[in-house]
Amino acid sequence: MVGAGHSSSSVLLSGRLRLALSTLLTRLPTCMMPLGLLLLLLERTDSYVWAGLAAGAHVAGHAIAAPGIARRYAAIGFFRPLLACSIAYPLLSVLVVVLTLTSPAWWLALPLIFAMGAVLPVTRQVLAGAWRRLDREMLEQHAGAIAPEAASEKVPQAIPELSGDQQPQVPLGIRLMNTVGADSSALLGPLLVAAVDVGSSPGYAVVAAALCGLVGSWLLLSDPYAAAVKIFDARQxxxxxxxxxxxxxxxxxxxxxxxxxxxxxxxxxxxxxxxxxxxxxxxxxxxxxxxxxxxxxxxxxxxxxxxxxxxxxxxxxxxxxxxxxxxxxxxxxxxxxxxxxxxxxxxxxxxxxxxxxxxxxxxxxxxxxxxxxxxxxxxxxxxxxxxxxxxxxxxxxxxxxxxxxxxxxxxxxxxxxxxxxxxxxxxxxxxxxxxxxxxxxxxxxxxxx
Missing domain, CATH: 1.20.1250.20 (MFS general substrate transporter like domains)
Structure with a gap:
């Protein structure tokens, strides 16, 4: 019993680390891309107006397209749309960088930047569902460890039915780990852009941000906790x-x-x-x-x-x-x-x-x-x-x-x-x-x- 419990704890810990890495990588593009585009356009045009317009176009594209992508997840599942976006996003980033730095008509990159923001992988609902499933399993294991003979009676009371974006009541340590996995991207993103820009062009930072989204999305697509996530709230x-x-x-x-x-x-x-x-x-x-x-x-x-x-x-x-x-x-x-x-x-x-x-x-x-x-x-x-x-x-x-x-x-x-x-x-x-x-x-x- 002890060995089985230890094995189950190890599985849950590895699942949490994997999901935290997916959360970090999929959120890095949101934190890296505005600064990367600002520096890229400033290097090419020396104009803050064009730089701000380019960074704003990327964010606006994501704001406009994300609700439609989320509804698509509910209609056909998230696997195919997320896979398509994860591939299109880095491809468009490479095209944007090449066009901006090498073409006399660099301004043609602006609609591509908007399109790049529109295909930014949308992972919030999938990640929220995966974290809920993992937290549910950890709470079930915790309740069973405290009172194995009464676990079947206490667990349903400890874990209420969840809907929408509600979160289960989990221990403080688990909430802190979730916070670290979600919010550290805001800290690491600008530092990664700075590290890349020190030794090379900010165009590499733009491509690196898109590749982070690609790797994080593929990790999420292969995650067992995310695979069973169903998005119900957008069926109508x-x-x-x-x-x-x-x-x-x-x-x-x-x-x-x-x-x-x-x-x-x-x-x-x-x-x-x-x-x-x-x-x-x-x-x-x-x-x-x-x-x-x-x-x-x-x-x-x-x-x-x-x-x-x-x-x-x-x-x-x-x-x-x-x-x-x-x-x-x-x-x-x-x-x-x-x-x-x-x-x-x-x-x-x-x-x-x-x-x-x-x-x-x-x-x-x-x-x-x-x-x-x-x-x-x-x-x-x-x-x-x-x-x-x-x-x-x-x-x-x-x-x-x-x-x-x-x-x-x-x-x-x-x-x-x-x-x-x-x-x-x-x-x-x-x-x-x-x-x-x-x-x-x-x-x-x-x-x-």
Missing amino acids: PRSSITRVRSAASRSTELTALLLAGGVTLGGFGVLTVTVTGFAREEIGRPWLAGVLLAVWAAGGFVGGLWAGLPHSHVDARSRYRTALSLVVLAQFPLILAERGVVLSVLLLLAGAAAAVSTAAHAAVVAKVAAKVGAEDIRARMAKLGYLGFAVGLTVGGVAVGGLPRLSLVFAVCAAVLSLAWMIGAVGPALTKRYFAQQARPAAMHTGPH
């Missing part, structure tokens, strides 16, 4: 989308929160281009942009771990308003940064605030969506977030290329995030107060005489 996509949109239109608070999330990601897009410009113009080493963005991600990594701890004593709305306020406050000192060391420290603090705000935003959106009856709101939230980030990259490119000082661009970033704070933190409270005041005269007018 039109009615589901209609329910989400109608629920969002009925709730001004939900609409404001979704819009605030998109604007916040737009501010982060402006920040990405601004940090790239700082490394290139102020320090004179473009590859240091990857290091600075990795420092920002390191702050986000720590903030994400803290945000994952229980905070039941704090209301979700209050936590989100506080976190978003900290994000805005953390941006203003960046305006005064003139040295790389100072900027690194400030980016570390800003990254921690950004991660806490992102987690609080997801929690309050889920709470409000459940209240108004909006199902699978995460898909719409992700789409608006990607579109906001794409617009932010484009706006950041225009700002860095058009404004005389980078401190002014940092001010633009702070202004965008302040707008997000006004929409997400102040907007719902004002609309609630307005509708409450409008309802009082109506209630008095229609009341009993």
Whole structure:
């Protein structure tokens, strides 16, 4: 029995490590490609406007195409669409790099960059299902080890039926391992771009990012926990989308929160281009942009771990308003940064605030969506977030290329995030107060005489 239990534990551990590697590799393109494209277009054109437009086109392509790919997964299964995307993505990346660096008509690479973003492998639902199955097995084994004779009675209570994006209640150590596997890509991605750009062209970083997606997708396709994943929530996509949109239109608070999330990601897009410009113009080493963005991600990594701890004593709305306020406050000192060391420290603090705000935003959106009856709101939230980030990259490119000082661009970033704070933190409270005041005269007018 001990040997069998040890063997089962080894299998689960190897499965977790394999799935963590798949999670890391499939998320690296999302974290590497915007910076890689920025550096690639800057090397070719010396224009921040074109660089921001190219990076934004890649993110926008993914935002527009990802929901359709997810619905395709539900219709025919994820194996064939994911396999096709994993092959097309690196092929298009090679074509983009060759066309950008060698052709006089380099601008023709822009529609290819958009198409490359459209075929970026979509793995969120598959990874979520695989992690749920693995966590379920670990909880079953844990319950059986505590009380083997009562495992059949206790396990069903410990592991409730799951639907959508719900997560089982797992031990803190397991949650930390999941966080490391998912969020370390944001830290490693910019560092890999910097490492490649030091010794060669940033075009190699673009191709390397696509190859990471290829390897990660193939690992996921061969994973036994992912093989049994079934995506059920999109079998009736039109009615589901209609329910989400109608629920969002009925709730001004939900609409404001979704819009605030998109604007916040737009501010982060402006920040990405601004940090790239700082490394290139102020320090004179473009590859240091990857290091600075990795420092920002390191702050986000720590903030994400803290945000994952229980905070039941704090209301979700209050936590989100506080976190978003900290994000805005953390941006203003960046305006005064003139040295790389100072900027690194400030980016570390800003990254921690950004991660806490992102987690609080997801929690309050889920709470409000459940209240108004909006199902699978995460898909719409992700789409608006990607579109906001794409617009932010484009706006950041225009700002860095058009404004005389980078401190002014940092001010633009702070202004965008302040707008997000006004929409997400102040907007719902004002609309609630307005509708409450409008309802009082109506209630008095229609009341009993």
